[in-house]
Amino acid sequence: MTTAGAPKEREPLLVVNGLGAGYGGMPALRNVSLEVRRAEIVALVGSNGAGKTTLLRALSRVIPCTGTISFNNDDLVAKTPDEAFATGLVQVPEGRQLFDRMTVADNLLMGAYRRRDRAAVANDLDRMYTLFPRLGERRTQLAGSMSGGEQQMCAMARGLMARPQLLMIDEMSLGLAPVVVEQLMDVLVEIRKQDVTVLLVEQDIHLALSLADRGYVMDTGSIARSGAAKDLIDDPAVREAYLGLA
Ligand code: ATP
Numbered sequence: 398m399t400t401a402g403a404p405k406e407r408e409p410l411l412v413v414n415g416l417g418a419g420y421g422g423m424p425a426l427r428n429v430s431l432e433v434r435r436a437e438i439v440a441l442v443g444s445n446g447a448g449k450t451t452l453l454r455a456l457s458r459v460i461p462c463t464g465t466i467s468f469n470n471d472d473l474v475a476k477t478p479d480e481a482f483a484t485g486l487v488q489v490p491e492g493r494q495l496f497d498r499m500t501v502a503d504n505l506l507m508g509a510y511r512r513r514d515r516a517a518v519a520n521d522l523d524r525m526y527t528l529f530p531r532l533g534e535r536r537t538q539l540a541g542s543m544s545g546g547e548q549q550m551c552a553m554a555r556g557l558m559a560r561p562q563l564l565m566i567d568e569m570s571l572g573l574a575p576v577v578v579e580q581l582m583d584v585l586v587e588i589r590k591q592d593v594t595v596l597l598v599e600q601d602i603h604l605a606l607s608l609a610d611r612g613y614v615m616d617t618g619s620i621a622r623s624g625a626a627k628d629l630i631d632d633p634a635v636r637e638a639y640l641g642l643a
Pocket residue numbers: 420425443444445446447448449450451452600
């Protein structure tokens with residue numbers, strides 16, 4: 398599955414150190430450190446309320462945080478959400494948040510709103526229809542009228558239209574049929590071949606670890622465990638606490 402050399406050999410893209418964040422004085426993240434290397438798929442897993450979405454919000458600079466975030470050797474903490482997006486850090490939000498009354502094609506173009514390279518945007522639109530043939534068939538359909546799986550495809554394609562360096566996907570599999578989830582996983586493997594790095598946030602821990610190169614397990618706002626995804630799947634503590642396996 399690994400295509401760009403062993404993960405250890407790759408250069409870090411995102412380096413987070415000692416990150417803290419909270420809501421109204423209540424801490425939701427404590428001393429979180431993690432690293433994502435170029436062209437890796439990294440899983441961020443943990444149960445409900447562990448702080449995964451909060452971490453993505455802090456990385457996207459939507460909420461204040463303490464600690465350091467280096468992205469592509471740039472200091473993200475000093476940036477606004479729009480500036481962070483412009484550096485190539487793109488979030489596919491939980492619940493997709495599509496423009497329901499716009500067509501699939503217009504939703505995808507919204508992902509490219511900052512780009513001025515029109516010819517390349519048109520090419521990327523075609524590339525999305527190749528990556529997600531279902532979206533190609535439904536390009537003129539209103540996004541809000543599509544199935545959950547199709548909407549997730551549309552949200553991922555919209556994120557890719559921004560030409561991200563890091564695509565952070567929040568709860569990709571939530572509420573979707575296994576067959577659709579498999580198609581989405583195939584797409585992640587394909588986009589990684591095209592050098593897009595992926596941070597995959599999932600409550601479905603087994604799914605995420607079976608796809609990822611490395612993983613971080615979050616528990617009540619902190620990183621409880623990290624390592625190669627295959628080692629985490631075999632880790633007795635992870636198996637018992639998170640996978641329901643002895
Ligand atoms: P889930 O998968 O259920 O979304 P999560 O791991 O993404 O879980 P977060 O949504 O980051 O967890 O929540 C972490 C903690 O922060 C929880 O205790 C949650 O109640 C709290 N929290 C999240 N959003 C807010 C908010 N807008 N205001 C106050 N507290 C919040």
